[in-house]
Amino acid sequence: MPKRKELANAIRALSMDAIQKAKSGHPGAPMGMADIAEVLWNDYMVHNPANPDWANRDRFVLSNGHGSMLLYSLLHLSGYDVTIDDIKNFRQLHSRTPGHPEYGMTPGVESTSGPLGQGIACAVGMAVAEKVFAAQFNRDGHSIMDHHTYVFMGDGCMMEGVSHEACSLAGTLKLGKLFAFYDDNGISIDGCVDGWFTDDTPGRFEAYGWHVVRDVDGHDASSIKAAIEEARANKDKPSLICCKTVIGQGAPNICGSEKCHGSPLGNDEIACARENMDWPHPPFEIPKMIYSRWSAKGNGFMAEDSWNARFKEYEKAYPHLATEFTRRMTGTLPEDFASHTSNFIDSVDVKAESLATRKSSQNAIEGLAPVLPEFFGGSADLAGSNLTRWSGSKTASSAEWDGNYMNYGVREFAMSVMMNGMSLHGGFIPYGGTFLVFSDYARNAMRMSALMGLKVLYVMTHDSIGVGEDGPTHQPVEHVASLRLIPNMDVWRPCDSVETAVAWEQAVTRGDGPSTLVMSRQNLPYQSRSTETMDQISRGGYVLRDCDGTPDAILIATGSEVGLAVEAAMTLESKGTQVRVVSIPCVEAFDRQDQAYRRAVLPPRVTARVAIEAGTTLGWYRYVGLNGAVMGIDRFGESAPGNELFDYFGFTPDNVMALVEQVMEKTSMAA
Secondary structure, eight states: OOOHHHHHHHHHHHHHHHHHHHTOOOOHHHHHSHHHHHHHHHHTOOOOTTOTTOTTOOEEEESSGGGHHHHHHHHHHHTSSOOHHHHHTTTSTTOSSOSSOOTTTSTTOOSOOOSTTHHHHHHHHHHHHHHHHHHHHOBTTBOOSOOOEEEEEEHHHHHSHHHHHHHHHHHHHTOTTEEEEEEEOOEETTEEGGGTOOOOHHHHHHHHTOEEEEEEETTOHHHHHHHHHHHHHOOSSOEEEEEEOOTTTTOTTTTTSGGGTSSOOOHHHHHHHHHHHTOOSOTTOOOHHHHHHHOOHHHHHHHHHHHHHHHHHHHHHOHHHHHHHHHHHHTOOOTTHHHHHHHHHHHHHHHTOOEEHHHHHHHHHHHHGGGOTTEEEEESSOHHHHTOOOTTOOBOOSSOOOOSEEEOOSOHHHHHHHHHHHHHHSSOEEEEEEEGGGHHHHHHHHHHHHHHTOOOEEEEESOSGGGOTTOTTTOOTTHHHHHHTSTTOEEEOOSSHHHHHHHHHHHHHOOSSOEEEEOOSSEEOOOOOOHHHHHHGGGSOEEEEOOSSSOSEEEEEOTTHHHHHHHHHHHHHHTTOOEEEEEOSOHHHHHTSOHHHHHHHSOTTOOOEEEEOSSOOTTTHHHHOTTOEEEOOOSOOOSSOHHHHHHHTTOSHHHHHHHHHHHHHHHHHHO
């Protein structure tokens, strides 16, 4: 019967062999954390390799994602659909075992990880999701949502600011089913961390309100097991298990050194490691007895089968709740969502209100949330400004988890990563708000939302120089363009209450990625539309106001500048110039339309085009062409009332008309 050390050495062997074959990778963490992983996965993790999507499985996140071979080894050995050929193909093109774990690429990978610190913050979001879902669905005698969240993290994760944000909140929330294992090996890429990381990390986490198990021997199974038992006995606090380890454990000549952090060990050192670990087996060969001890298929099947039996009893007792549980965990929208939303959008159009789009956004939440119990809102301490709360908002907290809203505090980054974790957990459509200018703090998490294709909604208000007196520090002139650069991110900047309602509808119905909803502080005028035009808003760009015959010029605008374009067009037409106004609330959605539609909106023969947006001009030239012009702001703002700033920066009907006339003259000369 294989000993525990042999089981852990299987991880070490697979990791060093795969990294050597790939000629790149990070062997230090997989070899250093192998003993911790062996105890956790073989003695505590409840999961079913045959069904990686089982709703009540324990979640495991590798925050120090560069140690991906640790996770791939665990998945392969325990019986997931990760073959030895996948292991051999580590880090290669189209491999199922990429350099860092990627959600949706490898069965059993719960979250994409690699940007350090985000894994632990994501795990906090998963733990919150478990708490809220349990409060919403569990009933006396029927505990159908009851799992743990485990995360591995290293010194780099501890140094990154987002871990401070998220772990502080996790302590406040008393997330007793969250367990973080700290790989305290004292080494980072640049060497021994004593020169730049001397925090009292256990003390810091105790101050956060965590239960901390100090000085655990990360290479002794009995010590690791005792630490986990102690942590699991504490139900009211998240637990940090501080494991003293040696990076690259098993490689006798370079273990304990940064040399084994991010480079293959080399054939000679691997040979020494095999001898040191008493591992006589050839590369990529695991004895059948070790596979047998590692396999979680039998226990996983029994665990899920037992849960299925419990769920059937739950279904008998609470049929409606059981149906809702399944619907939400599968991500299916309610049957009446489409008709309800259509009626709501029609009602918004009938009201014809001129509102700040942040208020229109709140109205949209109010209109949609009653049929979307999966909505889970929040704000980074700006609820009164972002207007993310609605009449049915109920704050979830350690005192009462049956809620649908969270006060994240001033933690834009952690909020965004936690929303990723909630989305990955399943059962929720998370949305969170902050000022658009602070999307800089959240950006890497937003990028991860897009990379993983998650349905996460970002509500970004105070979208331009219209912020006014707070000045250039709070006026996001470059941020909309910056967010549009993120692949797979839909950025909606609506011009009025109707476009705002449609933007929310599209964000909710989109199934393959996140959406950023960019809203104004100031009131924006309602725009009148035909029924046909209403139906085209969802296409991201459409003709809002047309002229008779072929236009002499086309005005393209978004958000608060659409009203300016309409006003200028009306004056130009009174002077005999035929002008079409095109609103493009979402360039990504518009660019996805077929060529025929895009050409119908922006006919190629009309080359006199002007785009208007109170932000950087970057990106708009693809619509106006070389002979067109863009009215924007390619500098920082100023501190003054918002209406004065629009005049100061030239966003006036007269300036728009003058620019149109210049472009028309330029294009006529070019013709």
